[in-house]
Amino acid sequence: MKDLGTKELMTKHLILKVPTMKEQKKLYDILMIPEVNKYYLSINKKYKNNLLSWENQKQFYENKITTALSKDRYEWSVFLKETGECIGQINAHNRNDLSNDIKDVGWYIEPKYQGNGYASEAARAMLNYMFYEVGISGIITSAAILNVASWRIMEKLGFVREKDTKFNEYTFVDESVESYVYKINSEQYTKYNN
Numbered sequence: 001m002k003d004l005g006t007k008e009l010m011t012k013h014l015i016l017k018v019p020t021m022k023e024q025k026k027l028y029d030i031l032m033i034p035e036v037n038k039y040y041l042s043i044n045k046k047y048k049n050n051l052l053s054w055e056n057q058k059q060f061y062e063n064k065i066t067t068a069l070s071k072d073r074y075e076w077s078v079f080l081k082e083t084g085e086c087i088g089q090i091n092a093h094n095r096n097d098l099s100n101d102i103k104d105v106g107w108y109i110e111p112k113y114q115g116n117g118y119a120s121e122a123a124r125a126m127l128n129y130m131f132y133e134v135g136i137s138g139i140i141t142s143a144a145i146l147n148v149a150s151w152r153i154m155e156k157l158g159f160v161r162e163k164d165t166k167f168n169e170y171t172f173v174d175e176s177v178e179s180y181v182y183k184i185n186s187e188q189y190t191k192y193n194n
Ligand SMILES: CC(C)(COP(=O)(O)OP(=O)(O)OC[C@H]1O[C@@H](n2cnc3c(N)ncnc32)[C@H](O)[C@@H]1OP(=O)(O)O)[C@@H](O)C(=O)NCCC(=O)NCCS
Pocket: 035, 036, 037, 039, 040, 106, 107, 108, 109, 110, 113, 114, 115, 116, 117, 118, 119, 120, 121, 142, 143, 144, 147, 148, 149, 150, 152, 153, 156
């Protein structure tokens, strides 16, 4: 694996761009929509109140942007080609319990643009880049069982669902949430997507 960092990617309808501060307020506004953050945000619940104000969050986003160009970061702001509007975000990230060549993934799309295949399109572009150019060995991730749209994307890309479920904590959900665990390695990805 070679850490290449985030690189602009183009799909039929979207441009996946290296994040800049310009679109971060829009992304924050999307993330604060309850149906978007419900099964996405897993920041420790004790920071819940801080999340509610852009003024508190701005510094966090500014820090995020300063590291966005690091070669070990993989996070894209998703723009509609046709209008230039920023409609979501997608990332492949490290997890403390995984080696550097195995990533977890995350994605969200503004509700008014959901259901058009945009997240699937962005996920495919990101994973092609991560597997074929960066050369990661695999993805291990999970999605709430109730979050059908998210695990449908995983299944469409050939991710394999584990027999055992796990329970995830989400920032704005009081109880633990039963979730499917999905894995895919580079051989499986290549075979499934060719
Ligand atoms: C998950 C999410 C990114 C999907 O975005 P999207 O652009 O609507 O996704 P797509 O249009 O590519 O659809 C993906 C699949 O889910 C299906 N789907 C979409 N919405 C659905 C719903 N509400 N219920 C069931 N299936 C749904 C689509 O039909 C598609 O499957 P198909 O190709 O077999 O028809 C979006 O719902 C979202 O932002 N959710 C909130 C954030 C989140 O939970 N992120 C994931 C955390 S694991």
